[in-house]
Amino acid sequence: MELSRRDAVAALAALGLGGGAAAMYTRRDGGDDGDPQSGTEDEEIDVRDDHAERVAVAAAEVLYPSQVTGVEQFVTEFLGPRLNQDGHGDGIREAVGIVGDRAQRWYGAEFDALDPDRRDQLLREMGVDTADEAPDGTDAERVRYYLVNDLLLALYASPTGGELVGIENPQGHPGGTDSYQRGPP
Amino acid sequence: MSGQGSASRQDRSPVTDADVCVIGAGPAGALVADHLAGAQDVVVLEAGPRFDPGDRVERQERAIRPAFDRPDVWEMGGERDDHAASGEWFYPLNHARVKGVGGSTLHWQGMVMRLHEEDFASGSERGVGPDWPIDYADLQPYYADAETELGVSGADDNPFAPPREQPHPNPAFPPSYSDSMFADACDELGIAMHSVPNARNSEPFDGRSECVGYGTCQPVCPSGAKYDGTVHVERAESQGATVIDRARVERLAHDAEAIEAAVYTTPDGTEHRQEADAFVLACGGVETPRLLLMSDSEQYPGGLANSSGLVGRYFMDHLFAGVGGVLDEPTRQNHVGFLTSESHQFYDEADEEVGPFKLEFFNYAGPSPVELALTGDDWGDDLLDRLQSEYGNHVAVGALVEQLPREDSYVGLDPERTDDRGNPVPDVHWTVGDRALRTIQRANGIQRSILQELGAEITWTVGPDDTGPAYHHMGTTRMGTDPASSVVDPACRTHDLANCWIAGSSVFPTGGAMNPTLTIAALALRVADAVDAALE
Ligand SMILES: Cc1cc2nc3c(=O)[nH]c(=O)nc-3n(C[C@H](O)[C@H](O)[C@H](O)COP(=O)(O)OP(=O)(O)OC[C@H]3O[C@@H](n4cnc5c(N)ncnc54)[C@H](O)[C@@H]3O)c2cc1C
Ligand code: SF4
Numbered sequence: 171m172e173l174s175r176r177d178a179v180a181a182l183a184a185l186g187l188g189g190g191a192a193a194m195y196t197r198r199d200g201g202d203d204g205d206p207q208s209g210t211e212d213e214e215i216d217v218r219d220d221h222a223e224r225v226a227v228a229a230a231e232v233l234y235p236s237q238v239t240g241v242e243q244f245v246t247e248f249l250g251p252r253l254n255q256d257g258h259g260d261g262i263r264e265a266v267g268i269v270g271d272r273a274q275r276w277y278g279a280e281f282d283a284l285d286p287d288r289r290d291q292l293l294r295e296m297g298v299d300t301a302d303e304a305p306d307g308t309d310a311e312r313v314r315y316y317l318v319n320d321l322l323l324a325l326y327a328s329p330t331g332g333e334l335v336g337i338e339n340p341q342g343h344p345g346g347t348d349s350y351q352r353g354p355p
Numbered sequence: 356m357s358g359q360g361s362a363s364r365q366d367r368s369p370v371t372d373a374d375v376c377v378i379g380a381g382p383a384g385a386l387v388a389d390h391l392a393g394a395q396d397v398v399v400l401e402a403g404p405r406f407d408p409g410d411r412v413e414r415q416e417r418a419i420r421p422a423f424d425r426p427d428v429w430e431m432g433g434e435r436d437d438h439a440a441s442g443e444w445f446y447p448l449n450h451a452r453v454k455g456v457g458g459s460t461l462h463w464q465g466m467v468m469r470l471h472e473e474d475f476a477s478g479s480e481r482g483v484g485p486d487w488p489i490d491y492a493d494l495q496p497y498y499a500d501a502e503t504e505l506g507v508s509g510a511d512d513n514p515f516a517p518p519r520e521q522p523h524p525n526p527a528f529p530p531s532y533s534d535s536m537f538a539d540a541c542d543e544l545g546i547a548m549h550s551v552p553n554a555r556n557s558e559p560f561d562g563r564s565e566c567v568g569y570g571t572c573q574p575v576c577p578s579g580a581k582y583d584g585t586v587h588v589e590r591a592e593s594q595g596a597t598v599i600d601r602a603r604v605e606r607l608a609h610d611a612e613a614i615e616a617a618v619y620t621t622p623d624g625t626e627h628r629q630e631a632d633a634f635v636l637a638c639g640g641v642e643t644p645r646l647l648l649m650s651d652s653e654q655y656p657g658g659l660a661n662s663s664g665l666v667g668r669y670f671m672d673h674l675f676a677g678v679g680g681v682l683d684e685p686t687r688q689n690h691v692g693f694l695t696s697e698s699h700q701f702y703d704e705a706d707e708e709v710g711p712f713k714l715e716f717f718n719y720a721g722p723s724p725v726e727l728a729l730t731g732d733d734w735g736d737d738l739l740d741r742l743q744s745e746y747g748n749h750v751a752v753g754a755l756v757e758q759l760p761r762e763d764s765y766v767g768l769d770p771e772r773t774d775d776r777g778n779p780v781p782d783v784h785w786t787v788g789d790r791a792l793r794t795i796q797r798a799n800g801i802q803r804s805i806l807q808e809l810g811a812e813i814t815w816t817v818g819p820d821d822t823g824p825a826y827h828h829m830g831t832t833r834m835g836t837d838p839a840s841s842v843v844d845p846a847c848r849t850h851d852l853a854n855c856w857i858a859g860s861s862v863f864p865t866g867g868a869m870n871p872t873l874t875i876a877a878l879a880l881r882v883a884d885a886v887d888a889a890l891e
Binding site for chain 1: 410411412413415416419420421422528529530531532535557565566567568569570571577578684685687689690691692695718723724725726728729730732733734735736738739742743746747
């Protein structure tokens with residue numbers, strides 16, 4: 171099942187990042203970076219966010235069910251505004267850093283350069299699978315909160331993610347008041 | 356996300372020459388303030404913050420994510436909200452209320468029905484408990500006004516409901532797909548289903564959006580389609596009322612006959628005195644008696660308005676009963692967070708042995724897939740397999756059950772523990788009683804027969820052993836004609852103090868089994884009329 175731009179927008183709306191916030195986010199390659207004031211610091215953030223996007227896409231490839239397509243576009247569209255969100259964005263960057271650090275130390279490569287089975291294994295070896303999400307917790311709990319569960323929340327609060335499970339209007343998605351009245355498709 | 360709103364009166368100093376001081380900005384206080392603003396100079400003191408409406412979607416994330424508990428959504432908990440539960444039955448107080456502009460309706464479900472006529476006469480009609488000193492006819496016009504104020508979406512299709520005088524302001528939400536499954540089973544069993552009056556907009560109303568199906572009504576509606584007390588707080592302010600948030604009233608200064616001032620503290624610890632001609636206590640069924648008890652004096656050593664010794668006594672809640680199960684076909688749950696069908700069929704069979712109860716047909720039985728996806732140690736295809744197998748075929752029938760008032764069920768002050776300001780914390784000493792437990796059993800029997808008729812495999816029951824409260828705090832400043840056996844008179848004015856009214860469910864002599872807030876709203880409008888008349 172194909173994840174669409176609409177799904178990413180819906181996932182963002184479910185997290186309070188609809189409309190304004192989503193529109194305000196301009197990617198480095200989005201052609202809207204002509205600000206002469208943007209100096210090294212901004213570039214650094216861009217580089218880090220590029221890295222965060224690559225890691226998040228690589229993680230989503232493992233976390234999302236194999237039948238969904240369009241993961242890269244969905245994750246990058248979703249992640250942009252999320253990275254710009256006060257406090258939360260730094261949490262994501264930190265989680266990405268933790269995962270990247272482990273990948274280097276244990277497997278001598280960037281997380282996103284590992285093959286999917288290895289990425290899955292690494293997350294499990296870190297204990298992320300059994301960890302409860304906690305924004306101020308251990309490394310595993312923070313990775314679970316900011317990276318793994320953020321991506322799962324984005325998918326399953328979107329209409330396409332909901333449909334995979336049999337619910338077109340999942341919690342968090344303002345999908346109207348028709349679907350609850352309808353029988354199964 | 357911060358609880359400190361920008362629109363708040365920043366200096367938080369008292370208003371000079373106030374006619375009316377309302378304490379508490381939940382729906383009760385908000386309705387009183389709105390009704391009186393314009394005609395009177397009104398100030399509202401609210402202990403909690405003014406939350407930014409723009410934060411609601413972030414609060415929704417808290418509602419969905421397992422890292423947060425329910426009280427975290429509206430920042431309840433900590434030393435300010437410390438409490439005790441010395442009774443046999445634990446009472447999870449901070450799950451059961453919100454402190455802030457809008458009060459507990461920020462969190463509520465929004466089911467709003469009128470009490471039945473017999474609820475006002477439990478003693479004479481059912482042989483147990485006191486009669487109310489007012490009856491349905493006294494409250495009926497106020498019920499109609501309250502439905503208009505709350506923008507209730509409902510229909511006149513409930514054959515068991517008390518008489519109505521006008522249609523609801525908005526049409527009822529149509530039944531859900533699962534309601535239609537229940538309807539077949541209930542038809543077979545001769546049980547009539549009908550719509551649920553909801554304090555949420557089925558159509559755009561009063562400048563607020565129609566319901567858009569976020570599905571997290573309890574504990575937060577990001578669209579504002581669900582009514583909450585902020586609606587009337589804002590309206591009261593637009594008519595000139597002053598609302599001071601984070602102003603905690605710690606004591607009511609008084610002489611023998613009247614309240615002189617509400618003594619409150621602001622976040623920096625400064626103490627202020629708000630004087631007024633009339634005071635309306637609208638702090639909810641736990642904090643209202645607590646404030647009266649904390650305002651003891653030489654004149655009133657047992658606490659204010661307490662010459663009956665009954666302030667805090669007769670604490671009641673509604674109890675939950677439920678049976679759930681699974682079918683071998685999709686039931687389409689969790690698309691929205693509210694109910695569309697109920698049955699009041701068995702309600703008026705109540706007698707001494709078994710109390711009134713109503714049945715609720717769930718639209719959110721079983722897990723929500725999003726929430727389920729964030730727990731467990733699987734992901735990828737395994738997670739999707741789990742979600743597909745756990746979501747989709749659940750059904751459940753709930754019930755609310757009446758509990759009778761008992762003197763040994765009470766809200767008191769804990770002598771050992773204090774809050775962050777050094778005031779004794781409330782002790783909710785909750786005692787339930789056998790009639791309520793028998794009623795739960797009776798409800799469970801009917802619920803089981805419905806699920807069996809539906810062909811469901813029953814997987815859970817909430818019965819007398821594991822029931823819990825519905826978070827409706829009633830009875831703790833009961834209404835009556837006799838000052839020896841009640842705290843407020845039929846106009847909700849305290850017997851002891853001429854300028855003190857109480858708005859809220861603490862005045863209910865009995866609770867029936869209907870969610871209380873429409874009755875709270877009706878009584879609040881009636882209190883506003885009484886205060887207005889007294890000030891003329
Ligand atoms: C989870 C949940 C679901 C619910 N669902 C329903 C439902 O479906 N239908 C229904 O009818 N009811 C429901 N209720 C109950 C409903 O929310 C209450 O009946 C209603 O909010 C009571 O209104 P109130 O104004 O009397 O009190 P509250 O809404 O509790 O407001 C009291 C206010 O007073 C303030 N206050 C307290 N003490 C002080 C003080 N000393 N100084 C200053 N301010 C003070 C508090 O901070 C608070 O804001 C639900 C409640 C909960 C928690
Ligand atoms: S289902 Fe409707 S009322 Fe409930 S949270 Fe969503 S929009 Fe609000």
